[in-house]
Amino acid sequence: MTAIADVARLAGVSKATASRALSGRGHVAEETRRRVEAAAAEIGYIVSPDAASLVTGRTKNIGVVIPFVNRWFFGEVLEGLERTLLSAGYDLTLYNVDGAGPDRDRVFEFFLARKRVDAVIAVGVDLAERELAALERRDKPVVVLGGGEAGALGPARLGIDDRAVGQLATEHLLQLGHTRLVHLAGDGAAARPLSVQGLRRHGYLDAMSAAGLAPRGRAEVVETEMTMPGGYEAALQLLGQPGRRPTAVFAASDEVAFGAIRAAERLGISVPHDLSIVGVDGHEYAEMFGLTTVEQSPSGQGRAAVDLVLRLLGEGAEPDPLPDSGAPLPTRLVVRTSTMRAPL
Amino acid sequence: MTAIADVARLAGVSKATASRALSGRGHVAEETRRRVEAAAAEIGYIVSPDAASLVTGRTKNIGVVIPFVNRWFFGEVLEGLERTLLSAGYDLTLYNVDGAGPDRDRVFEFFLARKRVDAVIAVGVDLAERELAALERRDKPVVVLGGGEAGALGPARLGIDDRAVGQLATEHLLQLGHTRLVHLAGDGAAARPLSVQGLRRHGYLDAMSAAGLAPRGRAEVVETEMTMPGGYEAALQLLGQPGRRPTAVFAASDEVAFGAIRAAERLGISVPHDLSIVGVDGHEYAEMFGLTTVEQSPSGQGRAAVDLVLRLLGEGAEPDPLPDSGAPLPTRLVVRTSTMRAPL
DNA sequence: CTGAAAGCGCTTACAG
DNA sequence: CTGAAAGCGCTTACAG
Numbered sequence: 001m002t003a004i005a006d007v008a009r010l011a012g013v014s015k016a017t018a019s020r021a022l023s024g025r026g027h028v029a030e031e032t033r034r035r036v037e038a039a040a041a042e043i044g045y046i047v048s049p050d051a052a053s054l055v056t057g058r059t060k061n062i063g064v065v066i067p068f069v070n071r072w073f074f075g076e077v078l079e080g081l082e083r084t085l086l087s088a089g090y091d092l093t094l095y096n097v098d099g100a101g102p103d104r105d106r107v108f109e110f111f112l113a114r115k116r117v118d119a120v121i122a123v124g125v126d127l128a129e130r131e132l133a134a135l136e137r138r139d140k141p142v143v144v145l146g147g148g149e150a151g152a153l154g155p156a157r158l159g160i161d162d163r164a165v166g167q168l169a170t171e172h173l174l175q176l177g178h179t180r181l182v183h184l185a186g187d188g189a190a191a192r193p194l195s196v197q198g199l200r201r202h203g204y205l206d207a208m209s210a211a212g213l214a215p216r217g218r219a220e221v222v223e224t225e226m227t228m229p230g231g232y233e234a235a236l237q238l239l240g241q242p243g244r245r246p247t248a249v250f251a252a253s254d255e256v257a258f259g260a261i262r263a264a265e266r267l268g269i270s271v272p273h274d275l276s277i278v279g280v281d282g283h284e285y286a287e288m289f290g291l292t293t294v295e296q297s298p299s300g301q302g303r304a305a306v307d308l309v310l311r312l313l314g315e316g317a318e319p320d321p322l323p324d325s326g327a328p329l330p331t332r333l334v335v336r337t338s339t340m341r342a343p344l
Numbered sequence: 345m346t347a348i349a350d351v352a353r354l355a356g357v358s359k360a361t362a363s364r365a366l367s368g369r370g371h372v373a374e375e376t377r378r379r380v381e382a383a384a385a386e387i388g389y390i391v392s393p394d395a396a397s398l399v400t401g402r403t404k405n406i407g408v409v410i411p412f413v414n415r416w417f418f419g420e421v422l423e424g425l426e427r428t429l430l431s432a433g434y435d436l437t438l439y440n441v442d443g444a445g446p447d448r449d450r451v452f453e454f455f456l457a458r459k460r461v462d463a464v465i466a467v468g469v470d471l472a473e474r475e476l477a478a479l480e481r482r483d484k485p486v487v488v489l490g491g492g493e494a495g496a497l498g499p500a501r502l503g504i505d506d507r508a509v510g511q512l513a514t515e516h517l518l519q520l521g522h523t524r525l526v527h528l529a530g531d532g533a534a535a536r537p538l539s540v541q542g543l544r545r546h547g548y549l550d551a552m553s554a555a556g557l558a559p560r561g562r563a564e565v566v567e568t569e570m571t572m573p574g575g576y577e578a579a580l581q582l583l584g585q586p587g588r589r590p591t592a593v594f595a596a597s598d599e600v601a602f603g604a605i606r607a608a609e610r611l612g613i614s615v616p617h618d619l620s621i622v623g624v625d626g627h628e629y630a631e632m633f634g635l636t637t638v639e640q641s642p643s644g645q646g647r648a649a650v651d652l653v654l655r656l657l658g659e660g661a662e663p664d665p666l667p668d669s670g671a672p673l674p675t676r677l678v679v680r681t682s683t684m685r686a687p688l
Numbered sequence: 689c690t691g692a693a694a695g696c697g698c699t700t701a702c703a704g
Numbered sequence: 705c706t707g708a709a710a711g712c713g714c715t716t717a718c719a720g
Binding site: 357358359360361364370371372373376395397398399400401459 | 705706707708709711712713714
Binding site: 044046047048049050051053054059061069070072075076078079082083086087091092093094095096103106107110111113114115116137227228229232259262265284285287288289 | 388390391393394395397398405413414416419420422427430431435436437438440447450451454455457458459460481571572603606609628629631632
């Protein structure tokens with residue numbers, strides 16, 4: 001009655017042989033394999049993942065935890081994860097989890113704790129101790145993409161060096177002669193120094209200090225939501241105040257930078273003549289806005305996270321534990337028309 | 345050895361009773377249920393979805409097919425789907441499928457055909473006959489969100505009335521006295537009349553005809569990618585040509601409209617004094633851009649799609665087959681500062 | 689290289 | 705209300 005029994009009967013072999021022929025595990029005579037495959041094709045047989053998982057203990061399914069889907073970085077990462085997992089024959093089960101709350105607890109304590117996923121990839125989510133512990137207790141490998149710092153212990157981490165990014169963006173502006181140079185940081189940058197926004201802020205402060213412009217008076221950080229409207233609102237306030245205005249802004253993301261560009265235009269401030277702006281991301285709109293930015297590759301990071309997780313699951317070609325662990329993912333400064341030398 | 349056996353032993357009942365107490369199916373004495381629940385909590389028992397699916401035939405998992413994650417409408421729909429499914433105790437398995445190709449075939453013929461998903465929700469994807477047939481053969485309910493027209497047969501469909509949307513947006517501009525009124529349509533609008541972009545174009549042409557401005561000469565449609573850079577490029581070409589310029593643009597989506605606004609600014613054309621622009625979506629950036637738009641609720645549409653699919657799976661409260669089938673989902677015109685009466 | 693048998697962890701008739 | 709037993713559809717030692 002079971003489907004594979006039908007295939008076996010049609011091919012004139014046992015279920016065991018049919019299973020081996022179809023899965024490629026264990027040796028089967030070439031001709032037998034052909035017969036089994038023909039039989040399977042004939043009746044449109046597709047293995048039941050549930051039944052297979054039950055005995056193998058593997059689901060070929062990865063749980064992805066992500067706070068947003070509709071911000072560029074996260075969307076790109078998600079697409080990268082999806083495509084890579086799919087071609088490895090894995091499913092991606094999505095958990096859109098933001099902030100705290102009962103929904104979040106349910107995801108970690110029920111959905112992800114079940115035997116439905118082989119491992120978990122968390123994108124830009126600060127995992128609480130308790131959440132990590134819950135996954136560890138169930139023996140789920142965890143890969144964290146973005147934010148935090150590669151700790152000695154804890155889950156495998158992957159990401160760009162956000163502090164270096166902040167430093168690089170700031171140094172670009174300093175080298176152009178800017179001294180009134182404000183950072184539009186993401187919400188929580190000061191409060192959570194190991195978050196993405198916290199590290200970028202830190203990089204800004206590093207560079208400002210090195211240039212003798214900090215800590216007192218000359219360095220200024222304004223926090224805002226890391227979206228285009230967030231950047232717009234913050235820049236409107238920042239640039240609209242009478243008195244001496246900054247000549248340069250380092251925005252914590254390209255979306256924030258786009259908002260700042262629009263705010264400047266609205267106020268009649270010319271970018272880049274009166275105001276230089278640099279972002280972070282390499283957003284697909286950056287070219288259209290002429291935005292100078294520190295580019296990263298979120299979809300490439302998604303791919304890297306999948307490679308890592310598959311390796312943790314023992315699927316990788318190399319049995320090497322974590323070859324590239326620790327090395328930050330690549331970024332580069334792309335100079336466009338939103339930055340120029342400081343006005344005299 | 346099985347986990348539920350441990351719970352049963354600890355509670356001093358049989359596996360059958362433990363199962364009934366935990367799942368809530370079948371009657372169990374109140375006190376027995378309490379004992380079982382305490383035992384389950386004590387050893388941290390979580391039911392194995394694979395084992396349960398194998399016997400019930402239900403996975404409590406829905407496959408979602410979506411072409412983009414990083415365009416506003418799609419991202420919002422996805423979030424709406426995720427949240428609603430989660431609170432119904434369902435998983436969402438994501439298939440990011442765009443255009444044709446072997447990857448797409450694999451999704452329909454292997455991934456979705458397996459017994460891993462109970463049903464499929466396709467968002468803004470034109471399903472081929474063959475793809476629908478593949479799902480039907482496996483008895484998978486299918487819900488299609490967006491695009492197409494509710495056919496008598498075929499899968500359940502859900503969406504706004506895109507033709508009415510195109511008409512409404514156009515009429516808003518006509519009523520303001522515009523006669524040179526161009527439509528920035530999505531790619532493929534003319535070639536695929538039942539696609540979202542095709543229906544919006546049709547609505548535009550309807551309204552123009554009704555106003556005596558079509559078919560000859562006065563109606564003009566330019567196709568472009570439905571993104572901000574797409575709108576920017578198209579508008580740059582449209583507005584930069586010497587000679588008489590349109591006084592109004594109906595953009596097929598808000599993102600296209602944002603691009604058009606930027607193009608106008610770049611060319612020194614004042615919005616709305618020299619050019620009125622209306623979009624479609626109710627994008628979260630619309631307010632910041634002051635964009636007049638026909639608003640829809642993608643996350644609400646995601647919720648509606650989940651309701652429908654659960655009903656098809658026999659989970660809905662009402663056994664009513666498809667109560668709201670056919671009725672288009674709501675939209676409304678939101679007037680902001682990007683449109684005004686035509687210049688004299 | 690192939691087969692018979694056990695078993696993965698549950699749920700659900702069937703009895704009682 | 706509860707339990708013993710069968711069975712969901714596979715895979716994998718274990719023999720041969």
